[in-house]
Amino acid sequence: MSPREEDLPVLLATDVRGHFHFLVEAYQHKLFALTCFLVGNQQDAEEIVQDVFFCAYQALMRYPVQQVQTLKLRPWMTKIVLNLSRNYHRRCNGKYAPTSMSFDAPMGRELVDSIEEKACPSPEEEMVTRESRDDLLAQIANLPERYREVVSLHYIYGLPHYEIATILGHHSVDTVKSQARRGFEMLKQAMNKEER
Amino acid sequence: MSSNRQLSTRSLLQQLRNLGNIRAPDSLLPAILARIELEDVAVVEAQTMERITKRAISEGTEHNYGVVEAQTMERITKRSERRELFSSVSESLQTEYGSSSHELALDTMSLSALEDRCMSQIERYRRNEPHNDQECLEVFYRAMVKHDPDAWELLQRLFTPTVREWMCHKPYRDVACRHEPEENYVNDAFARVWQASMCNRLEFTTLEAALDYLKISLQGALIDKLLAYSRPREVPLPDPGSDTYGVEEPATEDEYGSYELWEIVKSLLPNKRERRLAYLMYVGGLKPREIIHLCANEFSDIQEVYRLHRNIIERLMSNSDQMRWRLDGEES
Numbered sequence: 001m002s003p004r005e006e007d008l009p010v011l012l013a014t015d016v017r018g019h020f021h022f023l024v025e026a027y028q029h030k031l032f033a034l035t036c037f038l039v040g041n042q043q044d045a046e047e048i049v050q051d052v053f054f055c056a057y058q059a060l061m062r063y064p065v066q067q068v069q070t071l072k073l074r075p076w077m078t079k080i081v082l083n084l085s086r087n088y089h090r091r092c093n094g095k096y097a098p099t100s101m102s103f104d105a106p107m108g109r110e111l112v113d114s115i116e117e118k119a120c121p122s123p124e125e126e127m128v129t130r131e132s133r134d135d136l137l138a139q140i141a142n143l144p145e146r147y148r149e150v151v152s153l154h155y156i157y158g159l160p161h162y163e164i165a166t167i168l169g170h171h172s173v174d175t176v177k178s179q180a181r182r183g184f185e186m187l188k189q190a191m192n193k194e195e196r
Numbered sequence: 197m198s199s200n201r202q203l204s205t206r207s208l209l210q211q212l213r214n215l216g217n218i219r220a221p222d223s224l225l226p227a228i229l230a231r232i233e234l235e236d237v238a239v240v241e242a243q244t245m246e247r248i249t250k251r252a253i254s255e256g257t258e259h260n261y262g263v264v265e266a267q268t269m270e271r272i273t274k275r276s277e278r279r280e281l282f283s284s285v286s287e288s289l290q291t292e293y294g295s296s297s298h299e300l301a302l303d304t305m306s307l308s309a310l311e312d313r314c315m316s317q318i319e320r321y322r323r324n325e326p327h328n329d330q331e332c333l334e335v336f337y338r339a340m341v342k343h344d345p346d347a348w349e350l351l352q353r354l355f356t357p358t359v360r361e362w363m364c365h366k367p368y369r370d371v372a373c374r375h376e377p378e379e380n381y382v383n384d385a386f387a388r389v390w391q392a393s394m395c396n397r398l399e400f401t402t403l404e405a406a407l408d409y410l411k412i413s414l415q416g417a418l419i420d421k422l423l424a425y426s427r428p429r430e431v432p433l434p435d436p437g438s439d440t441y442g443v444e445e446p447a448t449e450d451e452y453g454s455y456e457l458w459e460i461v462k463s464l465l466p467n468k469r470e471r472r473l474a475y476l477m478y479v480g481g482l483k484p485r486e487i488i489h490l491c492a493n494e495f496s497d498i499q500e501v502y503r504l505h506r507n508i509i510e511r512l513m514s515n516s517d518q519m520r521w522r523l524d525g526e527e528s
Contacts, residue, residue, distance in 0.1 A: 032220035053228045155212040
C-alpha cells in the first residue's frame with residue numbers, strides 16, 4: 001500500500017532508495033500534466049519529468065536527513081519542474097520565450113486523446129467538445145509566459161496562491177493572485193473571441 | 197467554431213480542471229527507476245574500482261596506476277563498457293599476481309569437496325567473519341576461465357541464495373516483479389556473467405570482487421528489463437516536421453523477424469557510426485538524449501545524433517524496396 005503524501009518526507013529521510021518509487025507514484029501524473037502545458041509536447045514532457053525525478057533523487061541522496069524530513073515535497077518538485085522547463089525553453093529558443101504550441105499537430109491530438117482515454121469523464125466534462133478543448137489548449141500556449149505558468153499552476157495543477165508565490169520566489173501572494181486573475185481573463189477573452 | 201454562446205467563468209474553470217487529468221504514460225515509472233539503478237551502478241562500480249586500485253597501489257605494484265586509474269575511471273561511467281572494464285582490470289591484476297594465487301591443492305580438489313568447503317566459507321563471509329576466499333575463487337576460476345560446465349552449475353548453486361537475497365533488498369523489486377518473476381532476474385544475472393566470461397578472461401582475486409561483479413550483473417539485468425518495459429515495442433518514426441515525416445512505412449513491426457530486420461537494416465548502412473546509432477536506437481530502444489547521456493564519448497552532441505539519424509532514415513527510405521523485397525524473401 002502506498003504511504004500518505006505527508007508521510008513521504010519521513011520515509012525518504014530514513015531510506016531514499018527504498019521509498020523513492022512512492023514519490024514517483026505520488027507525483028508523476030500531476031507533474032507530467034503540468035510539464036505538458038509548460039513545454040507544449042508530450043515527448044519532451046516525458047523526458048523532462050524523468051529528469052525532474054532524477055534531479056530530485058540526486059538531491060535527496062545529498063541532503064542531510066533533517067532537511068529531507070522537513071521538505072515540502074509538492075512545492076519543491078514543482079519548482080524543479082519549472083526550472084527544467086525554463087531550461088528547456090532556453091535550449092530550444094536561445095532565450096526564455098514562450099513556444100507556440102499547435103494542437104493541430106499530431107502531438108497536440110495525442111495530448112487530447114490521452115485526456116479522453118484516461119480521465120474519467122463527468123457529465124459536465126462530456127459536454128465539452130473536442131474542438132473547444134483544442135482551442136483552450138492552444139490559447140494557454142499563447143499566453144505570455146508568466147501568465148501561462150501561474151494559470152497552469154493554479155487552475156490546472158490546483159496549487160493555492162501562497163504556494164505558487166513560494167515556488168516562484170520573487171512573487172508576492174497578491175502578485176500571483178492578480179497574475180492568475182489577469183491570465184484567466186485573457187484566456188476567457190481569447191476563448192470568447194474564438195467563439196464569435 | 198459555430199457556437200454563438202459566450203464561455204462562462206464556471207465553464208472555463210471546469211475545462212481547465214479537466215485538463216489537469218492528463219496521466220503520465222505507464223512507461224514513466226520504470227524508466228525513472230532504471231535511470232536511478234544506472235546511477236547506482238555507476239556509484240558501485242566507482243567504489244569497486246577505487247577499492248581495487250587502492251589495494252593494488254598499497255601492494256606496491258610496478259604498474260603505472262595513474263594511467264590505468266584514469267582510463268578505468270573514465271570507463272566506469274559507461275555501463276555498456278562494463279565488461280571491458282572488468283576484463284582489463286582483471287587482466288592487469290592477473291599480470292600482477294600471476295596464477296600463483298591458485299593453490300596446487302585446490303587445483304586437484306574435486307567439485308564436491310570444494311562445494312562443502314565453499315558453503316562454510318560463504319556462510320562466514322555473509323556473517324562478516326574472517327574467511328578464506330580461495331575455495332570460492334577456485335570455483336569461479338573453473339567456471340569462468342576453464343569453462344567447466346559442472347563448475348558453472350556449482351557456482352550457480354552456491355550463489356543463487358545470495359543473489360536472491362540481493363534481489364529481496366532491491367527497492368524496486370516489486371515494480372520489477374510486476375513484469376517478470378524474480379527467478380528470471382536471478383537467472384539473467386548468472387547468464388550475463390557466463391556470457392561475459394565467454395568473451396573475456398574474467399578472473400577475480402577476491403570473493404568480494406567476484407560478488408561485486410555478480411551484483412552488478414543483477415543490477416544490469418534489472419535495468420535492462422525495466423528499460424525494456426519502459427518503451428513501447430515500436431520502430432521509431434521520424435520526428436514530425438522533419439523532411440522524412442509522413443512519407444510512408446508503417447510504424448510497428450511484429451516481434452517475429454526482428455532479428456532479420458535488424459540484419460537487413462545493418463547491411464544497408466555502410467557507415468559504422470550510423471550502424472552504431474541505428475543499433476542504439478532501434479535495437480536498444482534508446483532516445484537521442486539517452487544516447488548522449490550513456491555514450492557521451494561516441495557522439496559529440498544531440499545535433500550530431502539527429503543528423504546521423506536523418507541520414508539513416510534517408511538511406512532506409514531510399515532502399516525501402518530492397519528492404520521489402522528482402523523481408524519478403526526471408527518470410528517465404
